[in-house]
Amino acid sequence: MGSQKPLVLDVDGTFLRTDLFLESVWAGLGRDPRATLAALVRTRARPAAFRQAITRLAPPRVDLLPLRAEIAERALAAREAGRQVVLVSDADGDLVAALSDHYGFSGGLGTEGQSRLTGEDRAEALKSAFGLRGYDYAGDSGQDRAAWKAADRAVVVGEHPRIADDLRAAGRRVDAVPGGWRWRDLARALRPHQWVKNVLLVLPVLAAHDFTLPTLVLVLAGMAAFSAAASSIYIVNDLLDLEADRLHPTKCRRPFAAGAVPIRAGMAAGGALGLVALAIGTVLGPAFLGVLVLYMALSLAYSLRLKRMRWIDVATLAALYTIRVVAGAAATGVAASILMLVFVFPVFLALGCVKRMTELALSRTDERLPGRGYGRADRGDLLNVAAIGVVGALVVFFAYSFTEQARMLYPTRWMLWVALIPLAAWLVRMVVLGYRGKQDYDPIVFALRDRAGLGLVFFTLSFMFYGAGLWQRWFGF
Incomplete structure (x- = not known):
């Protein structure tokens, strides 16, 4: 840049592709949601005090936070050239100092006492430290306008042409750096491929x-309501799992973990999708709405706590899948037999174990999975529980064939027994592939893409439809 004046970098969205304060909030909610909410209530009228409290409760790992490459390169080059590099944020001052120390910068300025370091207060603090036009400043939002005006050179991150023109008109040198985020990255955070579960x-x-x-x-x-609800919960889950995802070999590329989408945008999208889901649920009636609310509440509990509890997490996964079946009955008014629910739960219990076995098989270390309670030593136990689930599901299916409902719906009842053969083959195939690490991280998504598995499912349904006389009714044979 040529200048030897101190280079001051806004942290949130400029040096980092994330927000330091919101990282602390979501880290707190992930590690100890009760203490985090208590701190929020206790300091509700004192924002600076809350920033300090949340940092003490759950400081994010500064070495994992995603950097904006262009600004990070400028900062490191300035440091190597002997210039002062100072970080500034409205997050807690100790956290900003820790980030600065990690990268070997000159220091960090953050929120202290009772005031937040934003807007005019930030500009006054910088003028007091370095003098008017005594520093260069990099920022990314309209809140940085006062600090830019007091700087010698303004580094403007993102699309802010009007602000840049105003700064040039005021005699400031302006460098423009690409920034912002893409809607398709937010769409990726919604995980639309997971909607197939519905x-x-x-x-x-x-x-x-x-x-x-x-x-x-x-x-x-x-299905539309559950897709919106699921995407809302996926966003919450990703925000709670930022640190664990950054430690994961593939999940580190998720939009929020990588900083491709701002946390605030995710929070807004998650809230909007939750409202859409509830609106559709209201239209479909109180029974469906009740099931939907149960699903969202259990999903939230899973994200906050249950997924970290061994065996409880796979049971919860099975329950979440089973709730979808109940929701289908509630939406349409079609009766779901108790035996159907008793059948699908062990199936999904087995698939929940498959999910964990796949993660363990693909893990690069023998340590416990980040944010989970399992290590490679648990693969054998998971395999045993999955086998119990498979056997239990097949026994229940066989028992269903002797019920009055089966006699009414399936005139050729022995075809249900034939259908057990490809069904058993499909379940065993899923378990074996999961144990060997030959699946994707989500067994349901994998199952809907697996051609051989889909063939087995097709044969299962074909035998069942033939036993019910549907092929004869539809195609005349």
């Missing part, structure tokens, strides 16, 4: 052989 809402319709247009419209609306 095909489980169709199971009660399949079991009841009710394929009328009104029923299908209702189940599609239910």
Whole structure:
């Protein structure tokens, strides 16, 4: 840059591709949600005190925070050239100092006492420390306007052409640096590929052989509500798991962990999607709305606590999948038999174990999975529980064939026993592939892409439809 004046860098969105204060908040919610909420209530009228309290409670690991490459390169080059490099943020001062120390910079300025270091207060603090036009300043938002005006050179991150023109008109030298974020990265954070899980809402319709247009419209609306709710919870889960994701070999590329999407944008999107889900649920009726709220509450509990508890987490995963089946019945008014729910739960319990076995098989170390309670030594136990789930599901399916409902729906009842063969093969295949680490991290998503597995599912359904007389009714054979 040519100048030897101190280089002052806004931390949030400029030096880092994330917000230091919000990182602390979500780290606190992830590690100790009760203490975090208590600190918020206790300091609700004192924002600076809350920043200090949350930093003491759950300081984020500064070595894992994502950097904005262009600004980081400038900062490191300035440091090597002997210039002072100072970080500034409205996060707690101790946290800013820790970040500065990690990168070997000259110091850090953050919120202290009762005032936040933003806007005019930030500009006054910088003028007091370095003098008017005694420093160069890099920032990324309109809140940095006062600090830019008091600086000698303004480094403007992101698309702010009007601010840049005003600064040039005021005689400031301006450097523009690309910034911002892309909507497609936010869309990626919604994990639309996971929406395929909501095909489980169709199971009660399949079991009841009710394929009328009104029923299908209702189940599609239910799937839309669950997709919006799931994406909302995925965002919350990713924000709670920022540190664990950054330590993961592939999850480190998730939008919030990588800093591709601001935390604030994620919070807004998550809240909006949750409201959309509840609105659709309200239209579909109180029964469906109740199931949807249960799903969202259990998903939130899973994200906050349950996923860190061994065995509780796989049982919760199974429950979340099973709730989708109940939701399909509630949306359409189709009755879901108790035996169906007793059947699907052990299936999903086995798949929950498959998910953890896959993660352990793909892990690069023998340490416990970040944010989970399992290590490689648990693979054998997970395999045993998965086997119990498979056997339990097949026994329940066989028992269902002797019920009155099965006699009514399946005139050729022995075809249900034939359907057990490909069903058993599919379940065993899923468990074996998970144990060997040959799956994706989500077994349901993998199952819907696995051609051989889909073939087994197709044979299972074909035998069941033949036993029900549906092929004969639809195609005349």
